[in-house]
Amino acid sequence: MKCKRCGRNAFEKFRGTYYCRECLITKYEGAVESAIRRYRMIRKGERVLTALSGGKDSVAMLSSLRVLSKRIGFDVDAMFIDLGIGRYSRHSLEVSKKVAEMLDVRLHVVRLEDYGFTIDDVRGKVCSVCGNAKRYIMNRFARENGYDAIATGHCAEDILANLFKNMYSGNMEWSEKQRPRMEGFDRIVTRVRPLYEMSERENMVYVLAKGLPFLNEECPNAPSTKWKEIVYEIERKVPGFRVSILRNLARERRDGGDEEFRYCRICGEITTSSVCQFCRNVKKYARKNQ
Ligand SMILES: [Zn+2]
Ligand SMILES: [Zn+2]
Numbered sequence: 001m002k003c004k005r006c007g008r009n010a011f012e013k014f015r016g017t018y019y020c021r022e023c024l025i026t027k028y029e030g031a032v033e034s035a036i037r038r039y040r041m042i043r044k045g046e047r048v049l050t051a052l053s054g055g056k057d058s059v060a061m062l063s064s065l066r067v068l069s070k071r072i073g074f075d076v077d078a079m080f081i082d083l084g085i086g087r088y089s090r091h092s093l094e095v096s097k098k099v100a101e102m103l104d105v106r107l108h109v110v111r112l113e114d115y116g117f118t119i120d121d122v123r124g125k126v127c128s129v130c131g132n133a134k135r136y137i138m139n140r141f142a143r144e145n146g147y148d149a150i151a152t153g154h155c156a157e158d159i160l161a162n163l164f165k166n167m168y169s170g171n172m173e174w175s176e177k178q179r180p181r182m183e184g185f186d187r188i189v190t191r192v193r194p195l196y197e198m199s200e201r202e203n204m205v206y207v208l209a210k211g212l213p214f215l216n217e218e219c220p221n222a223p224s225t226k227w228k229e230i231v232y233e234i235e236r237k238v239p240g241f242r243v244s245i246l247r248n249l250a251r252e253r254r255d256g257g258d259e260e261f262r263y264c265r266i267c268g269e270i271t272t273s274s275v276c277q278f279c280r281n282v283k284k285y286a287r288k289n290q
Contacts, residue, residue, distance in 0.1 A: 002018070003018060005019055011024055024205065028198075028205075031202075033072070041194060044073040046149055047077070048074055048075065048076045048192070049138070050105075051138060053153070055092075056203050059095075060202075060204075060207050064206070066104075066105055079110065082109060082113070085220065108145075119221070127223050132278055136269065136277075142189045155196075156195070156198060156199050180196040187269060196246060197243050266279040
């Protein structure tokens, strides 16, 4: 196979066409750039804090943002949250440090343990406690350190799988929170999803083409992948389904005012009740000896 663009030996297929390593990198970064411009995700001069986990998606995001930061004109730093999930967290941190070093990006490391507990202390709803802790720490850290936006590596399948899962349980509002750019308000920092239109496979191929390390290990608490499998299944039968739905979702506008919010009695962050979920989790799981 030859590269369709330059005729050299092909490396892999990207969106139905074979490319050499260099042309594939160019195509991938171009696709991320188009999505950023299409949804006005990141604006010139903004300081972006990228959530890095060491997995292929977040590595692909950081690498492409690093390249595009120069082209579009924004700043990019990375953040790793050590959740204290045994061996998995240790490996994730090692890989993340290596990636940040190779890309010459500043990496902040924050430990959940410093707030009084780790994910290994959690019994029961591990994924929801973990998700809440990540959002909480990221938002607070980004705001306290003057970042304009937080970038997360959610890919197209993540967003669609979440949408289906939420629709199934009757939560139709969720799609609002899945937008490519969610404007911040009050103490909430703007959130962006640069890989909104990119698939897991595309992220993987790009990271391999770039020769970047990534963690090839699932979180031991990872939830079932059945909803993602459904997304793949539909895409197989209806090529283009993924991007089409995501673009329609992003176009839809919500009417009505913002939800009401309050400030947490303990930490002052935004919540809908008197004490935020994170502080309730800290109280529940905090180590007795601390
Ligand atoms: Zn080529
Ligand atoms: Zn709180």
